[in-house]
Amino acid sequence: MIDQFINFVIRPPRADYNPDHYLWEKDFTLAGRKYKREDVELRNERGHTLRCSHYVPSELPDDSPLPCVIYCHGNSGCRADANEAAVVLLPSNITVFTLDFSGSGLSDGDYVSLGWHEKNDLKAVLSYLRSNPKVSRIGLWGRSMGAVTSLLYGAEDPSIAGMVLDSAFSNLFNLMLELADVYKIRLPKFTVKMALQYMRRVIQKRAKFDITRLDCIQVAPKTFIPALFGHAKDDKFIQPRHSDAIFKSYAGDKNIIKFEGDHNSSRPQFYYDSVSIFFYNVLHPPRLPPALSTKIEKYYDLGDVKVGAGMEENVLYEIIAGLRNVGTDAPSSSSAPCSISAIKSVGELLSGIAPVCNDALVLEDAEVHDNGTSVLQDKPSGPNEDCCSYTSSNRESWGRCSSLGSDDAPSVDSTSLNNYDQTAIKILATPVRNSQKSTVTSPPEDSKKKKKNKAPSGPKKPKREKFEKLEALSQRIRLCILKKVNHRRHCSS
Numbered sequence: 001m002i003d004q005f006i007n008f009v010i011r012p013p014r015a016d017y018n019p020d021h022y023l024w025e026k027d028f029t030l031a032g033r034k035y036k037r038e039d040v041e042l043r044n045e046r047g048h049t050l051r052c053s054h055y056v057p058s059e060l061p062d063d064s065p066l067p068c069v070i071y072c073h074g075n076s077g078c079r080a081d082a083n084e085a086a087v088v089l090l091p092s093n094i095t096v097f098t099l100d101f102s103g104s105g106l107s108d109g110d111y112v113s114l115g116w117h118e119k120n121d122l123k124a125v126l127s128y129l130r131s132n133p134k135v136s137r138i139g140l141w142g143r144s145m146g147a148v149t150s151l152l153y154g155a156e157d158p159s160i161a162g163m164v165l166d167s168a169f170s171n172l173f174n175l176m177l178e179l180a181d182v183y184k185i186r187l188p189k190f191t192v193k194m195a196l197q198y199m200r201r202v203i204q205k206r207a208k209f210d211i212t213r214l215d216c217i218q219v220a221p222k223t224f225i226p227a228l229f230g231h232a233k234d235d236k237f238i239q240p241r242h243s244d245a246i247f248k249s250y251a252g253d254k255n256i257i258k259f260e261g262d263h264n265s266s267r268p269q270f271y272y273d274s275v276s277i278f279f280y281n282v283l284h285p286p287r288l289p290p291a292l293s294t295k296i297e298k299y300y301d302l303g304d305v306k307v308g309a310g311m312e313e314n315v316l317y318e319i320i321a322g323l324r325n326v327g328t329d330a331p332s333s334s335s336a337p338c339s340i341s342a343i344k345s346v347g348e349l350l351s352g353i354a355p356v357c358n359d360a361l362v363l364e365d366a367e368v369h370d371n372g373t374s375v376l377q378d379k380p381s382g383p384n385e386d387c388c389s390y391t392s393s394n395r396e397s398w399g400r401c402s403s404l405g406s407d408d409a410p411s412v413d414s415t416s417l418n419n420y421d422q423t424a425i426k427i428l429a430t431p432v433r434n435s436q437k438s439t440v441t442s443p444p445e446d447s448k449k450k451k452k453n454k455a456p457s458g459p460k461k462p463k464r465e466k467f468e469k470l471e472a473l474s475q476r477i478r479l480c481i482l483k484k485v486n487h488r489r490h491c492s493s
Helices: 002-010 079-092 118-130 145-154 172-182 189-206 216-222 240-249 269-283 290-299 313-327 422-427 445-453 463-482
Strands: 027-030 033-043 049-057 066-072 095-099 135-143 162-166 227-232 254-259 489-491
Touching (some): 002 189, 027 079, 033 118, 049 066, 066 269, 079 095, 079 269, 118 135, 118 145, 135 145, 135 269, 145 162, 145 216, 162 269, 172 189, 216 240, 227 269, 240 254
Parallel strands (some): 066 095, 066 135, 135 162
Antiparallel strands (some): 027 489
């Protein structure tokens, strides 16, 4: 039984897979852009060959370097676990590097060390990426064993721009004591501790590391890299208090997110949104080249439509930024807004907005009260019929701690949703493509007389043209707000 528990720690089930079947294709299209998978073989300091993959755009017109996130899998995972990370980060102009740690997947090595030797594998990857002139800032995204690996390495390399640490354990020896209770090993405590001391000697002889020295609480106070912690509330394998303990002693800028699920369940979309925002803020990816951005201009070109004076500018910025993401079919609508205020004002970018009904044309001359607020009464939008799955791939997940691709439907933590910007909730009150028409209050007669005395404006565009623009706008705003954008994955011919 002790031998089984030793193998459970240092020789868990190993992923044996075909990269052409379980990774993204050598050339693929995502969100309207072409990408490629560059397979790389690196060697760590112990002489093991590491099989790696780097997802990058097929071409960049200006050849500017892009930031990169290294995805670190769990103890039974492999580089196929990074498929979802590619979906989240590539549309934000962030490349993704993933590897099979030594002892995992297709890489060399007989044993895993739950982060002890894996941090040296990460060192070899960082050395390779820093020699690549096409890579700028570097971030780490780890899950379970990968999160511990990222934390151990980050304590030694402060040049890392940011880390996402999902389900990290605080101390391996204490974790093994907890697992004895989880798996209901009915032995006295002192007997369990004696057995763990025996296991410690065996593991040290086979895998060449000491389980008592694998302690994240010791390195957390020495680490100052911005970090986003995540943990599932119902995780029985690594309980949430492990992340709480690391978070409490962590010295750098930090935030923590709790969500429904267990250790191996799929993460909810709002967690991926938070990860996308975090990496956007710490890595500062460049904007899309003009040649590519011009293709989505039609998504936020509103022509000569008028706007009510009561609308807040920050809401308009969010809508425009959301339309950019929708225009690129980004799987997550949470990328930080593009810096558009330095180019044009809100009035120039969004000169107007009006409600669009299914069977009615645009109300060209909607009246406005003297205090500047629109007289159109708001109605809550109806439920969204387009329920889309966030999972981008039908790849199988691998064993324990294989992080992404589970078939379990994620449930969103309602308390975490309160952290969202309240302006996004306000937008839900606007009538977007409702089946019922919005009611319009008749303005005072004085305002009608004032409007008649005004000088006629320039030539007006046909109603049909304005209607088509507004209908396209309303549909995209609806998709952006409800975050139900379809991700289409196509193989390149």
